[in-house]
Amino acid sequence: MTEENMAADPARTVELLWGAKEGHGRTGLNLTGIVAMAIEVADADGLPALSMRRVAERLGFTTMSLYRHVPGKAELMELMRDTVVGELGVAAPDHPESEPEDGDWRSGMEAWARAHWALHQRHPWLVHTAGSRRLPGPNIMADYDRALRIAEGTGLQASEVVAVVQLVGGFVKTAALQVHEVLREERESGVSNSQWWRSREELFEHMRPYPALGRMWQAGGFDERENPFDFGLARTLDGVELLIRRRRDEKCDVNALHPHAGQCLVCGSEWDGARRGRPRDYCSRACRQRAYRRRRSATSASAGSGGSVSSVGSAF
Amino acid sequence: MTEENMAADPARTVELLWGAKEGHGRTGLNLTGIVAMAIEVADADGLPALSMRRVAERLGFTTMSLYRHVPGKAELMELMRDTVVGELGVAAPDHPESEPEDGDWRSGMEAWARAHWALHQRHPWLVHTAGSRRLPGPNIMADYDRALRIAEGTGLQASEVVAVVQLVGGFVKTAALQVHEVLREERESGVSNSQWWRSREELFEHMRPYPALGRMWQAGGFDERENPFDFGLARTLDGVELLIRRRRDEKCDVNALHPHAGQCLVCGSEWDGARRGRPRDYCSRACRQRAYRRRRSATSASAGSGGSVSSVGSAF
DNA sequence: CCCAGGTGGTGTATGTCGTACACTAGTGCG
DNA sequence: CGCACTAGTGTACGACATACACCACCTGGG
Incomplete structure (x- = not known):
């Protein structure tokens, strides 16, 4: 009841994950x-x-x-996770000084997401191995590092790079979850999903008073669906791209567009220029908004802000 | 083994979900x-x-x-789901002809997402009740219809409206999952997350050869994190917004901006105008990109396209 | 040769879980 | 009174993870 799926002894788990996989040729049982x-x-x-x-x-x-x-069992599952991530074939980087990925971040990120998508196709159970304290083994670590290297190419701040990887990784997981629930239930019941829903007439009885649902239905929104993975991935990466562009515009704001002299209360950057209009406290609209959010979250320090989390290597 | 968490008799479940909640004042047990x-x-x-x-x-x-x-138990959990979604207080629309949401779609969608986020704070177990054949009860149906009404405001195609709701709903779920794993493990172990990770020195021994990880660490990317929910939601909605804008530009492109005569190989729309420069095959940059993607995915028609799914009301 | 100690595999037992099935006590109705 | 129906009970079964005691074997030292 207390430690549902938690490994009791993390040190031991680390040893198993990172230890030499002793394939000493015995005939009996062994870890691998x-x-x-x-x-x-x-x-x-x-x-x-x-x-x-x-x-x-x-x-x-x-x-x-x-x-x-x-x-x-908990430790066994950690080992399973790390082993299958090893299928991605991302070796540990040669030396600690290796540069960020070349090429543009977007195609790299998309490739990373699609590789994980394929991995989730082969091993559907991966989506149910969540947890903030999953100990990363060497393969997971290498893969996570690769993702960070790719995301570094965005030129965003470190915290944003981490958040981007978490966002994309989380998206892949969700998409895989949604697809595999369908497949699992089809396999277990032997009935195709559309078939199953078609025979739910007793449900459609109740669906009359919902207007948007009816409109979407008539417009065929449920018949020829977007591919949820392709659609979602495109939107997610678009969102990141927009953030990057906005950051560029921001700097532009500071240097040229808003030439009032002063120092931003948020990011501390300075600017100067002709003094016209009301003196301003922030270098850009983005920083003003950031200050507003900060004030807001400081007063209503609500539950689940998710701050001060420092797990490593759990992008998915 | 065969029907893990599936209700055996869907018709009975629908009856329970939609039936009159008989609160006939008895002293003994009752469903509610x-x-x-x-x-x-x-x-x-x-x-x-x-x-x-x-x-x-x-x-x-x-x-x-x-x-x-x-x-x-499976049926009990369906009832639990629908009951807590009822806390959102979205009543069934008055009449089937009610209009799409007024106001802009973005603030509406954000409000919808934040309402669900709050719901997941109150009831963390919601994230573990996935499944493509979850039978929607009246409350879930009303809420899903509201989401569709909001997303209709984007002016996108029906299939895209459905995909947007699925994307945003899935994002909320993932974010809740990530946060709650942390909280759960903190509660169960009595050790704060950052504390727990700090005492994993045996792990950090192995972290040397990962360059990007080290860079992010030194830059403080793991110390002061972005709020994963706010960050992800902003990016996701940005992505949707970009799609909308692109759709607008597309029409715009065809009519005015690129006045070369011809017919787009992708969307088939025609345009004409002064013939200058190299003849073009696509009406807009977006369509050219779309053609490229199509070619690309046609050659590597990978597994798990996930098409032909027709479930209803399972946005989350 | 014996024997201590380590390694690897086994068998039994405990306390969870969902739920099938047979049962009883109470109630309304002919 | 007899009958059917309802609500609640008790026992039992087969799944699950795993703690613990046990045994077969091998190795090295005296």
């Missing part, structure tokens, strides 16, 4: 074999069907034998 | 009381702690007594 079989089971029958019993049976051992090699 | 207590338990102790046993105990009845009123 257990992880591989667990992935196989989860791929085939879904995460809820993944149990220590099943994995052990498939391997021809008893349930408890697994516990000689892995401390528990 | 069970649902209310289940919500209370889930709010307090999380979804994994929600069991038929616990709900029954809290109500002072035996486990099996619940099954006289609700067919099973």
Whole structure:
């Protein structure tokens, strides 16, 4: 009840994730074999069907034998995560000084998102392994670093780079979730999704008084859908692009467009020029808005502002 | 194994959701009381702690007594979903002819997203009730219809309106998921998140060879984070706005800005004007880009296009 | 040779869970 | 009175993770 899916001993988990994968050729059980079989089971029958019993049976051992090699199910799943992310083939960078990605950030980010999308196709259970304290293994770390390197190309601030990666990673996860719920239920019930919804006449009885729903229905909005992944990814990246452009305009504001002398109360940058009109406190409209938000969140320090979180490597 | 969390009898579920909530004043058990207590338990102790046993105990009845009123746990959770969405207070529209939302779509969409965000704060378990075949009850239906009415204000095509609602709803869900994982683990372990990560020195040993990670770390990208919800919502809505603008420019392009005579290979629209420069195949830059994407995706027709889904009312 | 100690696999037991099934007590109606 | 129906109960089953005691084997040291 207290530590639902949490690994009890993080140090041990780190050791398992980063330790030398001892493939010492024995015939009996070993860690990599257990992880591989667990992935196989989860791929085939879904995460809820993944149990220590099943994995052990498939391997021809008893349930408890697994516990000689892995401390528990939580740790096993961490290992599964890191292993499949390894399929992306992102090796650790050669040396710590390697430069940010070349090429434009957008195509890089799109490629990163699509690679993860494909990974989620192969391993649908990935979407159900969320958690802020998932310990990143070497593969997850390398992949996350790659994402950061790509996002650095936007030229945004560090906190924004992190937020961009989190946003895009989160989007991929959501899209995968939505698609896989459909596929899972089709597989489990044996009935196609459209078929299932068509036979819900008793529901459509109640749908009369909803105007927009009816309009969308008649206009075919539910028949020929946008591909939710392509559509959402395009919008998300567009949103990031707009932020970048706006930042450029902002600097432009400071230097040329709003030439009042002074110092911005938010970002501290200075500017000068002809003094006309009312003296201003902020270098740009964006900074004024930022100050407003800051004031606002300071007074109503509401629940779930999500501040002071410092997890690393959990973009997805 | 076959029907993990699926209601066995959809018709019965619809009846429960849409049926007259008989509050006939009896002293014993009734549906609304069970649902209310289940919500209370889930709010307090999380979804994994929600069991038929616990709900029954809290109500002072035996486990099996619940099954006289609700067919099973899956149906109970559908009822919980619809009940809490009812807190948003979106009544069913008065008559089927009611107009699309007035006001601009953006502030409406933002308000809708923030209302759902607040709802997810109150009921964190909502994020774990996904599924393409969740049967919408009256409250969910009313709320979804409202979202569609707002999104109609964008002037986009019907399929795009649906996709926008799905995108924004999915974003809220992801953001809530990310935040609540942090809060849950803090609550369960009694250790704050930043504290927990700080004591993972054995992990930071391995973090040396990742360049971008180090740069972000030094630049403070992990210390003072963007608020992931505000940041993501702004980017997502920006992305939608850009789509709208692009649609406008498209029409504009055809009629005035690019007056070369010809017919667009993508949208088929015609234009004419002074013939100067190289003859062009597309009416606008947007259409040229669209053609490029189409060519690109046609060659690498990857798995999981996710088409032909026709679920209704599952924006989140 | 014996024997201590480590390693790897096993068997049993505990406490969860959802829910099938058979049961009882109360109620209304002919 | 008998009958059917309803609401609540109790027991039981098979799933689950895993704690704990146990045993078979190997290795090295005396």
